[in-house]
Amino acid sequence: xxxxxQHNHHVILSEAASLELGCNYSYGGTVNLFWYVQYPGQHLQxxxxxxxxxxxxxxIKGFEAEFIKSKFSFNxxxxxxxxxxxxxxxxxxxxxxxFQKLVFGTGTRLLVSP
Amino acid sequence: xxxxxxxxxxxxxxxxxKKSLKCEQHMGHRAMYWYKQKAKKPPxxxxxxxxxxxxxNESVPSRFSPECPNSSLLNLHLHALQPxxxxxxxxxxxxxxxxxxxxxxxxxRLTVT
Numbered sequence: 001x002x003x004x005x006q007h008n009h010h011v012i013l014s015e016a017a018s019l020e021l022g023c024n025y026s027y028g029g030t031v032n033l034f035w036y037v038q039y040p041g042q043h044l045q046x047x048x049x050x051x052x053x054x055x056x057x058x059x060i061k062g063f064e065a066e067f068i069k070s071k072f073s074f075n076x077x078x079x080x081x082x083x084x085x086x087x088x089x090x091x092x093x094x095x096x097x098x099f100q101k102l103v104f105g106t107g108t109r110l111l112v113s114p
Numbered sequence: 115x116x117x118x119x120x121x122x123x124x125x126x127x128x129x130x131x132k133k134s135l136k137c138e139q140h141m142g143h144r145a146m147y148w149y150k151q152k153a154k155k156p157p158x159x160x161x162x163x164x165x166x167x168x169x170x171n172e173s174v175p176s177r178f179s180p181e182c183p184n185s186s187l188l189n190l191h192l193h194a195l196q197p198x199x200x201x202x203x204x205x206x207x208x209x210x211x212x213x214x215x216x217x218x219x220x221x222x223r224l225t226v227t
Contacts, residue, residue, distance in 0.1 A: 034215060044157070044204065044218040090156055100145055100208055100216060101170060104156035 004093050006105035013081050013112050021076040021108050023091030033074040034092040034102070035065055044090070050074065061085070083114045118219035120205050126225045129195060135222045137188040137205030143217070144210040145169075146188040148180060151202040151221070163188060164210050195226045 007022040025031065035047040048059025055067040065076045074091060091105040118139045127133050137146065145164045149157035162170035163182040177199075179191040188205055202223050206216040 036218075043220040044206075046215045046217075049215050100147070100162065100214065101159060102147075102157075102216060103159075107154075107156050109154075 004091055004103050004105040006091055006108050008108045009106065011108055011110045013110070015083055015112055015114055016080050019078040019081050019110070021089055023074045023076065023105055024072050025074070025093045026072065027093060027095055029095065032094040033067060035059065035063070035076050036090045036092060037087045038090065039087045047076070081112045083112050086110060086112045118205055118207055118217050120219040120222050122222055123220070124223050126227060127192065127195065128227055132191070132193045134192065135190040135203055137219055138186055139207040139217070140186055141207060141217065143207035144185055145208045146182060147206040147216060148188070148190050149204040149206065151204055157204055197226050200225045
Protein backbone atom coordinates (compact mmCIF):
# COMPACT_ATOMS: atom_id res chain seq x y z
CA UNK A 1 0.00 0.00 0.00
CA UNK A 2 1.11 3.53 -0.69
CA UNK A 3 2.18 5.14 2.55
CA UNK A 4 4.31 7.60 4.43
CA UNK A 5 6.38 6.23 7.31
CA GLN A 6 7.87 8.10 10.21
CA HIS A 7 10.14 5.82 12.14
CA ASN A 8 10.31 7.70 15.41
CA HIS A 9 7.02 8.03 17.22
CA HIS A 10 8.41 9.72 20.32
CA VAL A 11 11.69 11.56 20.66
CA ILE A 12 13.04 13.14 23.82
CA LEU A 13 16.00 15.49 23.60
CA SER A 14 17.77 17.98 25.77
CA GLU A 15 18.11 21.55 24.61
CA ALA A 16 21.00 22.10 22.18
CA ALA A 17 20.94 18.47 21.03
CA SER A 18 20.76 17.77 17.32
CA LEU A 19 17.58 16.42 15.79
CA GLU A 20 16.90 14.14 12.88
CA LEU A 21 13.46 12.76 12.17
CA GLY A 22 13.05 10.13 9.52
CA CYS A 23 10.42 10.07 6.79
CA ASN A 24 10.07 7.53 3.99
CA TYR A 25 7.38 7.23 1.39
CA SER A 26 6.42 4.43 -0.93
CA TYR A 27 5.12 6.28 -3.99
CA GLY A 28 6.78 6.02 -7.36
CA GLY A 29 7.02 8.92 -9.72
CA THR A 30 7.15 12.60 -8.93
CA VAL A 31 6.11 13.71 -5.48
CA ASN A 32 5.93 16.90 -3.49
CA LEU A 33 7.18 16.61 0.08
CA PHE A 34 6.32 18.59 3.19
CA TRP A 35 7.05 18.77 6.87
CA TYR A 36 4.33 20.27 9.05
CA VAL A 37 4.54 21.04 12.76
CA GLN A 38 1.73 21.13 15.28
CA TYR A 39 2.63 22.95 18.49
CA PRO A 40 0.52 22.13 21.53
CA GLY A 41 -2.90 23.69 21.12
CA GLN A 42 -2.04 25.26 17.78
CA HIS A 43 -2.85 24.53 14.19
CA LEU A 44 -0.69 22.75 11.66
CA GLN A 45 2.02 24.99 10.24
CA UNK A 46 4.29 24.36 7.29
CA UNK A 47 7.95 23.98 8.25
CA UNK A 48 9.34 23.38 4.79
CA UNK A 49 8.54 21.89 1.41
CA UNK A 50 10.26 20.27 -1.54
CA UNK A 51 8.91 20.40 -5.07
CA UNK A 52 12.02 20.26 -7.25
CA UNK A 53 15.58 21.53 -7.53
CA UNK A 54 18.10 21.52 -4.70
CA UNK A 55 17.33 18.44 -2.59
CA UNK A 56 18.47 20.23 0.56
CA UNK A 57 15.71 22.61 1.59
CA UNK A 58 15.70 25.10 4.40
CA UNK A 59 12.61 25.99 6.32
CA ILE A 60 11.55 28.19 9.16
CA LYS A 61 13.02 28.18 12.67
CA GLY A 62 16.34 26.65 11.60
CA PHE A 63 14.91 23.41 10.24
CA GLU A 64 16.13 21.78 7.06
CA ALA A 65 15.36 18.58 5.20
CA GLU A 66 17.09 16.51 2.58
CA PHE A 67 15.31 14.70 -0.22
CA ILE A 68 17.10 11.52 -1.23
CA LYS A 69 15.21 10.14 -4.20
CA SER A 70 17.01 6.80 -4.28
CA LYS A 71 16.02 6.16 -0.68
CA PHE A 72 12.50 7.60 -0.97
CA SER A 73 13.37 9.67 2.08
CA PHE A 74 12.85 13.22 3.28
CA ASN A 75 14.44 13.49 6.70
CA UNK A 76 14.06 16.57 8.88
CA UNK A 77 17.03 18.00 10.73
CA UNK A 78 17.90 20.77 13.15
CA UNK A 79 21.42 21.22 14.53
CA UNK A 80 20.38 22.50 17.95
CA UNK A 81 16.86 22.16 19.33
CA UNK A 82 15.17 24.50 21.75
CA UNK A 83 12.51 23.88 24.35
CA UNK A 84 10.08 25.74 22.08
CA UNK A 85 10.50 23.01 19.43
CA UNK A 86 8.40 20.68 21.57
CA UNK A 87 5.62 19.70 19.18
CA UNK A 88 4.32 17.01 16.89
CA UNK A 89 5.98 16.79 13.49
CA UNK A 90 4.26 15.35 10.43
CA UNK A 91 5.83 14.42 7.15
CA UNK A 92 3.41 14.62 4.22
CA UNK A 93 3.55 13.60 0.59
CA UNK A 94 1.51 14.72 -2.38
CA UNK A 95 1.67 12.98 -5.71
CA UNK A 96 1.63 15.25 -8.74
CA UNK A 97 -1.75 14.14 -9.99
CA UNK A 98 -3.28 17.57 -10.34
CA PHE A 99 -5.09 17.31 -7.05
CA GLN A 100 -3.73 18.15 -3.65
CA LYS A 101 -4.17 14.80 -1.98
CA LEU A 102 -1.83 15.04 0.99
CA VAL A 103 -0.99 11.85 2.80
CA PHE A 104 0.48 12.33 6.24
CA GLY A 105 2.87 10.14 8.14
CA THR A 106 1.94 8.96 11.60
CA GLY A 107 3.75 11.84 13.26
CA THR A 108 6.65 12.18 15.69
CA ARG A 109 6.08 13.68 19.08
CA LEU A 110 9.16 15.64 20.11
CA LEU A 111 9.76 16.65 23.70
CA VAL A 112 12.68 18.97 24.39
CA SER A 113 13.67 19.26 28.00
CA PRO A 114 15.24 22.51 29.20
CA UNK B 115 -4.03 37.61 5.17
CA UNK B 116 -2.68 34.05 5.32
CA UNK B 117 -5.26 32.75 7.71
CA UNK B 118 -7.87 30.04 7.52
CA UNK B 119 -10.58 30.50 10.11
CA UNK B 120 -12.92 27.85 11.44
CA UNK B 121 -16.04 28.09 13.54
CA UNK B 122 -16.98 26.94 16.03
CA UNK B 123 -13.84 26.04 17.95
CA UNK B 124 -15.66 23.43 19.98
CA UNK B 125 -18.92 21.63 19.30
CA UNK B 126 -20.80 19.08 21.35
CA UNK B 127 -23.72 17.41 19.64
CA UNK B 128 -26.03 14.50 20.18
CA UNK B 129 -26.41 11.69 17.70
CA UNK B 130 -29.74 13.05 16.46
CA UNK B 131 -28.59 16.63 16.01
CA LYS B 132 -27.83 18.49 12.81
CA LYS B 133 -24.96 20.94 12.92
CA SER B 134 -22.54 22.61 10.54
CA LEU B 135 -18.86 23.45 10.64
CA LYS B 136 -17.67 26.52 8.78
CA CYS B 137 -14.37 27.44 7.21
CA GLU B 138 -13.30 30.67 5.55
CA GLN B 139 -10.22 31.92 3.75
CA HIS B 140 -9.46 35.18 1.98
CA MET B 141 -6.23 34.24 0.26
CA GLY B 142 -7.85 33.73 -3.14
CA HIS B 143 -7.23 30.00 -2.94
CA ARG B 144 -9.37 27.88 -5.23
CA ALA B 145 -8.86 24.54 -3.51
CA MET B 146 -10.28 23.77 -0.06
CA TYR B 147 -10.13 20.64 2.03
CA TRP B 148 -11.66 18.90 5.02
CA TYR B 149 -9.56 16.60 7.17
CA LYS B 150 -10.39 14.54 10.23
CA GLN B 151 -7.80 14.14 12.97
CA LYS B 152 -8.28 11.70 15.82
CA ALA B 153 -6.23 12.09 18.97
CA LYS B 154 -2.55 11.25 18.48
CA LYS B 155 -3.14 10.42 14.82
CA PRO B 156 -2.30 12.24 11.59
CA PRO B 157 -4.92 14.19 9.68
CA UNK B 158 -6.90 12.11 7.20
CA UNK B 159 -8.30 13.67 4.07
CA UNK B 160 -12.08 13.67 3.77
CA UNK B 161 -13.00 15.98 0.89
CA UNK B 162 -11.32 18.23 -1.67
CA UNK B 163 -13.04 21.07 -3.47
CA UNK B 164 -11.44 22.64 -6.51
CA UNK B 165 -13.06 25.72 -8.02
CA UNK B 166 -16.11 25.11 -5.84
CA UNK B 167 -16.61 21.63 -7.24
CA UNK B 168 -16.13 18.44 -5.25
CA UNK B 169 -12.98 16.79 -6.62
CA UNK B 170 -12.25 14.10 -4.07
CA ASN B 171 -14.47 12.27 -1.62
CA GLU B 172 -12.45 9.77 0.35
CA SER B 173 -15.36 7.38 0.84
CA VAL B 174 -16.70 9.44 3.71
CA PRO B 175 -20.05 8.31 5.20
CA SER B 176 -23.05 10.30 3.99
CA ARG B 177 -23.69 11.64 7.47
CA PHE B 178 -20.95 14.12 6.54
CA SER B 179 -22.06 16.46 3.76
CA PRO B 180 -19.67 19.10 2.42
CA GLU B 181 -20.70 22.29 0.71
CA CYS B 182 -18.70 25.02 -1.00
CA PRO B 183 -21.05 27.98 -1.50
CA ASN B 184 -18.29 30.20 -2.92
CA SER B 185 -14.55 30.31 -3.34
CA SER B 186 -13.95 31.61 0.19
CA LEU B 187 -16.28 29.39 2.19
CA LEU B 188 -16.44 25.71 2.96
CA ASN B 189 -19.03 24.05 5.14
CA LEU B 190 -19.34 20.58 6.57
CA HIS B 191 -22.87 19.59 7.46
CA LEU B 192 -23.23 16.94 10.12
CA HIS B 193 -26.24 14.73 10.73
CA ALA B 194 -26.82 11.56 12.75
CA LEU B 195 -23.19 11.27 13.78
CA GLN B 196 -21.78 8.48 15.89
CA PRO B 197 -19.59 8.82 18.98
CA UNK B 198 -16.62 7.53 16.95
CA UNK B 199 -16.93 10.64 14.77
CA UNK B 200 -15.61 12.69 17.67
CA UNK B 201 -12.39 14.27 16.43
CA UNK B 202 -10.69 17.49 15.41
CA UNK B 203 -11.97 18.59 12.01
CA UNK B 204 -9.45 20.62 10.06
CA UNK B 205 -10.04 22.83 7.10
CA UNK B 206 -7.26 23.78 4.71
CA UNK B 207 -6.87 25.77 1.53
CA UNK B 208 -4.32 26.13 -1.25
CA UNK B 209 -3.99 27.51 -4.72
CA UNK B 210 -5.46 24.96 -7.10
CA UNK B 211 -3.06 22.34 -8.41
CA UNK B 212 -0.67 19.95 -6.76
CA UNK B 213 2.44 22.05 -6.36
CA UNK B 214 1.38 24.24 -3.51
CA UNK B 215 1.36 23.90 0.25
CA UNK B 216 -1.87 23.80 2.16
CA UNK B 217 -2.72 26.32 4.84
CA UNK B 218 -4.56 24.84 7.77
CA UNK B 219 -7.12 26.32 10.11
CA UNK B 220 -7.13 25.71 13.86
CA UNK B 221 -9.85 23.11 13.62
CA UNK B 222 -13.18 22.41 15.27
CA ARG B 223 -13.07 19.93 18.11
CA LEU B 224 -16.22 17.88 17.80
CA THR B 225 -17.63 15.68 20.52
CA VAL B 226 -20.59 13.44 19.71
CA THR B 227 -22.51 12.26 22.76
